[in-house]
Amino acid sequence: MMGFPTAMQLFLNGTFQALFLLATSAGVATVIGLVLTGIDVIGPRWVRWIIPTYSWLAQTTPPLILLFLAFYGSSALGWQVAPMLAAFIAFVFFSSAYYYEIFRASFAGIPPGQFEAAKALGVPSGHFVARVVLPQMLRIAASPFVGRTTVLFKETSLASAISTSEIMSVTNGFIYAGGNPLLYVAIAGAIYSTINILLIRLERYLSKRYATI
Amino acid sequence: MTEAKTASWPTPPAPEHMVELRGIVLNYHKLQVLKGVNLAVHKGETVAIIGPSGSGKTTLLRCINYLTQPSGGEVWVGGHLVGQRPVGGRLRPAPDSVLRRHRLDTGMVFQQFNLFRNMNVLDNVTFAPLSTGRGSPGEIRARALQLVERVGLGHKLNAFPNELSGGQQQRIAIARALAMQPKVMLFDEATSALDPELAREVLDVMRELAREGMTMVVVTHEMGFAREVADRVVFMERGEIALQGPPSQVFSDKAPDRIRRFLQH
Numbered sequence: 001m002m003g004f005p006t007a008m009q010l011f012l013n014g015t016f017q018a019l020f021l022l023a024t025s026a027g028v029a030t031v032i033g034l035v036l037t038g039i040d041v042i043g044p045r046w047v048r049w050i051i052p053t054y055s056w057l058a059q060t061t062p063p064l065i066l067l068f069l070a071f072y073g074s075s076a077l078g079w080q081v082a083p084m085l086a087a088f089i090a091f092v093f094f095s096s097a098y099y100y101e102i103f104r105a106s107f108a109g110i111p112p113g114q115f116e117a118a119k120a121l122g123v124p125s126g127h128f129v130a131r132v133v134l135p136q137m138l139r140i141a142a143s144p145f146v147g148r149t150t151v152l153f154k155e156t157s158l159a160s161a162i163s164t165s166e167i168m169s170v171t172n173g174f175i176y177a178g179g180n181p182l183l184y185v186a187i188a189g190a191i192y193s194t195i196n197i198l199l200i201r202l203e204r205y206l207s208k209r210y211a212t213i
Numbered sequence: 214m215t216e217a218k219t220a221s222w223p224t225p226p227a228p229e230h231m232v233e234l235r236g237i238v239l240n241y242h243k244l245q246v247l248k249g250v251n252l253a254v255h256k257g258e259t260v261a262i263i264g265p266s267g268s269g270k271t272t273l274l275r276c277i278n279y280l281t282q283p284s285g286g287e288v289w290v291g292g293h294l295v296g297q298r299p300v301g302g303r304l305r306p307a308p309d310s311v312l313r314r315h316r317l318d319t320g321m322v323f324q325q326f327n328l329f330r331n332m333n334v335l336d337n338v339t340f341a342p343l344s345t346g347r348g349s350p351g352e353i354r355a356r357a358l359q360l361v362e363r364v365g366l367g368h369k370l371n372a373f374p375n376e377l378s379g380g381q382q383q384r385i386a387i388a389r390a391l392a393m394q395p396k397v398m399l400f401d402e403a404t405s406a407l408d409p410e411l412a413r414e415v416l417d418v419m420r421e422l423a424r425e426g427m428t429m430v431v432v433t434h435e436m437g438f439a440r441e442v443a444d445r446v447v448f449m450e451r452g453e454i455a456l457q458g459p460p461s462q463v464f465s466d467k468a469p470d471r472i473r474r475f476l477q478h
Contacts, residue, residue, distance in 0.1 A: 113327030117386075120278055120321040121341035121393060122313045131340065135331045 007174070014170035015191055018156040021084065021166065025091035026149055032092065033099030037107055040100075051100070058097035064158050066090040071162040087159040091152065098148050106140035107133070139207075146203035150196040157192070167191055223304070226289050231256045231397055231428040237276055237286035239269070239452075246272050247283065248452040254397070254430055259423040261439035261460075262432045264449035265475055270432045273449070274399050277430065278319040279312060291318045291396045317345070320390030324402040326382040328374040328389070334361060335370045338389045347393060360388040364418050380411030384418055391422075398422065400431040436476060440464050448472055 071086035160168035404412035
């Protein structure tokens with residue numbers, strides 16, 4: 001049995017790793033999701049069928065399989081990819097698709113008359129997107145975006161399968177070493193829910209603050 | 214060859230014609246929505262376009278600022294050809310950047326108001342002039358304040374569209390269009406989505422605008438407004454102008470039967 005300080009340190013480290021994976025993959029996937037939305041809206045027709053196809057593929061494949069593909073697949077091809085990097089790649093791959101769907105639906109939710117109004121006023125499209133389209137899109141997207149991000153945070157636990165040292169691998173380690181499974185699973189569960197509750201609180205706060213639309 | 218070229222070369226309209234439509238045709242699939250419409254609107258004139266639904270009146274209005282691109286014909290506003298420009302001796306559709314400039318001469322008011330929902334009243338009115346550089350920020354702001362005051366909503370500067378009634382939103386939409394200092398104002402059934410009470414406050418603003426000498430093209434179902442305010446009434450039917458003239462003539466007992474029938478509704 002390990003001492004309490006060491007256990008806490010391991011869990012802290014695991015939490016940090018999970019949050020790091022969440023922040024980096026959610027950050028990059030958000031940007032990709034927005035870019036895909038932009039392409040889908042204004043891009044040439046021949047590009048547009050690629051995006052729904054990718055999105056469908058990324059959302060229907062189990063995340064664990066993507067994780068294995070990124071990790072074992074790359075080493076089978078002769079690249080040595082660190083577990084954390086493999087997890088990052090897999091997470092970006094599927095969460096970009098989810099975020100894209102959220103942004104695309106939010107775009108569709110903008111009352112369309114405003115586009116014509118901007119045209120009739122002669123407003124350059126860049127200004128219009130930056131000042132009208134994006135703010136309204138983000139406002140509509142906020143709640144589903146946070147919802148999906150909390151799911152993504154829970155999904156970081158899957159990365160334990162390729163031996164990253166996030167929360168779930170730490171938990172497994174304790175259980176294999178003979179610790180009380182219920183205790184350690186409860187600790188892991190508490191960490192996930194606490195952080196997700198904070199995320200949801202943050203979204204509620206921001207929504208209230210910018211509730212003008 | 215040269216002859217054909219000169220013949221097709223457009224000559225600008227008479228200077229007193231603020232808007233001139235020449236042979237506007239619009240085909241939609243196999244349907245001809247507009248069948249070669251000619252219409253001239255004089256400086257300071259208010260023209261009301263009336264007619265049954267599906268007659269093409271809204272479509273014609275939207276051709277004036279090229280929100281709908283006609284399949285054929287020429288649109289002239291303030292002496293400039295809209296939506297087309299000569300390239301190598303022929304008229305070609307103008308690219309968006311040029312079209313944007315063409316649209317600065319026209320202001321438009323929509324049935325559904327279409328205010329920017331994430332902006333308060335002041336930002337709605339100043340956004341377009343600021344982003345197209347129609348004066349210094351100070352001037353634009355001063356002009357916006359004056360316009361909002363003029364439509365009677367000086368106390369609502371910080372309100373967002375969802376905090377305003379339909380009538381108030383439409384008055385702000387008018388102020389927003391005027392902030393670009395257009396030469397012509399286009400109204401597309403501006404009061405159709407409003408209760409009579411709220412419609413009245415919008416019509417009052419429009420009446421005031423007409424009195425001040427703004428050139429206006431008004432697609433409307435408000436026969437009272439057309440009769441009272443318009444200098445000329447244009448009656449459209451099946452993509453053509455069936456009759457036009459001063460209200461006293463269009464609304465008289467001597468007007469053709471089908472117009473009297475339409476007006477009875």
